[in-house]
Amino acid sequence: MKTFFHSPVRLVLLSLFLILVLAGCASTGSESAPAPAPAAADSASAEAALPEFCGDPSKLAAELHFFNWADYMDENIMTQFEEACGVKVIQDIFASNEDLIAKLQAGNAGYDLVVPSDYAVQILINAGLLRALDMANIPNVANVDPNLMGMYYDAENVYSIPYQWGTTGLAYNTTAYPDGIDSWAAIFDPAQVCEQKGFASMLDDERESIGATLKYLGYSYNDSDPDHQAQARDVLLGQKECLAGYNSDNYNQTLAGEEVMIAHAWSGGTALARSENENVKFVIPKEGGAIWMDNLTIPADAPNAYTAEIFINYLLSAEIGAQLSNYTYYFTPNLAAQPLLDADYHDILESGGMLVDDEIRSRLDWIVRDDKSIIFSDTWTAVKAR
Numbered sequence: 001m002k003t004f005f006h007s008p009v010r011l012v013l014l015s016l017f018l019i020l021v022l023a024g025c026a027s028t029g030s031e032s033a034p035a036p037a038p039a040a041a042d043s044a045s046a047e048a049a050l051p052e053f054c055g056d057p058s059k060l061a062a063e064l065h066f067f068n069w070a071d072y073m074d075e076n077i078m079t080q081f082e083e084a085c086g087v088k089v090i091q092d093i094f095a096s097n098e099d100l101i102a103k104l105q106a107g108n109a110g111y112d113l114v115v116p117s118d119y120a121v122q123i124l125i126n127a128g129l130l131r132a133l134d135m136a137n138i139p140n141v142a143n144v145d146p147n148l149m150g151m152y153y154d155a156e157n158v159y160s161i162p163y164q165w166g167t168t169g170l171a172y173n174t175t176a177y178p179d180g181i182d183s184w185a186a187i188f189d190p191a192q193v194c195e196q197k198g199f200a201s202m203l204d205d206e207r208e209s210i211g212a213t214l215k216y217l218g219y220s221y222n223d224s225d226p227d228h229q230a231q232a233r234d235v236l237l238g239q240k241e242c243l244a245g246y247n248s249d250n251y252n253q254t255l256a257g258e259e260v261m262i263a264h265a266w267s268g269g270t271a272l273a274r275s276e277n278e279n280v281k282f283v284i285p286k287e288g289g290a291i292w293m294d295n296l297t298i299p300a301d302a303p304n305a306y307t308a309e310i311f312i313n314y315l316l317s318a319e320i321g322a323q324l325s326n327y328t329y330y331f332t333p334n335l336a337a338q339p340l341l342d343a344d345y346h347d348i349l350e351s352g353g354m355l356v357d358d359e360i361r362s363r364l365d366w367i368v369r370d371d372k373s374i375i376f377s378d379t380w381t382a383v384k385a386r
């Protein structure tokens with residue numbers, strides 16, 4: 001069998017041939033594929049170009065999973081954050097604090113940022129379901145009104161920062177109530193609410209609906225006395241047949257569209273309805289109502305806690321804080337944002353009856369929880385079951 005390498009001349013020729021082939025391959029490869037060094041440089045340049053508020057790009061996650069109330073975030077804010085920092089914010093909606101608590105108690109919910117109300121923060125802290133915040137990543141916390149920090153549910157603000165606050169009362173349509181409303185009787189007295197049969201709604205929220213009933217009866221929003229709870233249950237059952245339903249998710253839309261004419265409602269949701277229908281107004285009944293604070297918190301098992309803290313800091317900037325409240329029509333705890341609120345925001349709250357003065361504040365209760373508060377769940381189960 002012949003072998004090509006037996007001849008020295010052939011060996012020289014083969015060597016020259018291989019040199020030319022390898023040179024050609026190197027030339028072709030340099031045109032078809034980018035060199036690694038420039039690619040790395042481009043990546044470094046892209047990271048360096050991120051705004052300072054994005055934090056450390058090497059620590060940012062590609063996605064942030066956000067669990068929030070309905071109509072409680074301007075989607076433009078999420079888009080702006082994604083465009084600036086490269087983080088896509090994915091928002092899911094819950095209808096009540098109890099739904100949120102149950103989701104976190106089940107574990108592995110996958111959320112990086114959640115928005116519980118005051119008493120729910122207390123429950124989540126006690127259950128070990130919230131993560132302590134690293135305030136070094138949230139310098140804009142300095143913008144928050146000191147009077148709204150250090151609340152009873154998180155005295156040192158270890159786990160929570162105020163998001164928005166508001167009140168709970170009655171929303172109504174002035175075409176149906178030209179003389180206005182001044183009492184919870186408008187929705188709890190069967191003789192009155194049934195005049196609007198099918199056009200009245202209550203919040204689908206055990207603490208709010210039972211609490212409002214207790215206020216109507218002359219008790220505290222937090223009253224856990226079994227006899228008083230039984231009275232509240234009977235009042236709720238007495239009005240139930242005349243309700244369009246229990247609605248916490250889109251009552252603002254049903255008010256704006258005049259599908260309901262009276263609704264147990266939150267102040268900002270009512271203002272949002274008024275922005276579309278000037279016949280919608282709000283009142284804290286003479287018996288009183290509720291005041292509450294929703295909060296930014298991070299679950300203990302959050303996959304992307306650093307990214308959540310960066311997003312919290314973003315929300316607490318003056319401009320974004322104003323943009324948020326201009327959208328939600330709730331009250332901002334952000335002092336730096338307050339001068340930037342739109343004239344339309346102020347006009348709707350003032351003309352619609354949502355503003356809170358000292359006299360109104362004196363009639364408002366915070367929702368609190370203690371070892372007897374489980375009775376609210378029992379009463380609510382009895383109401384919803386019939």
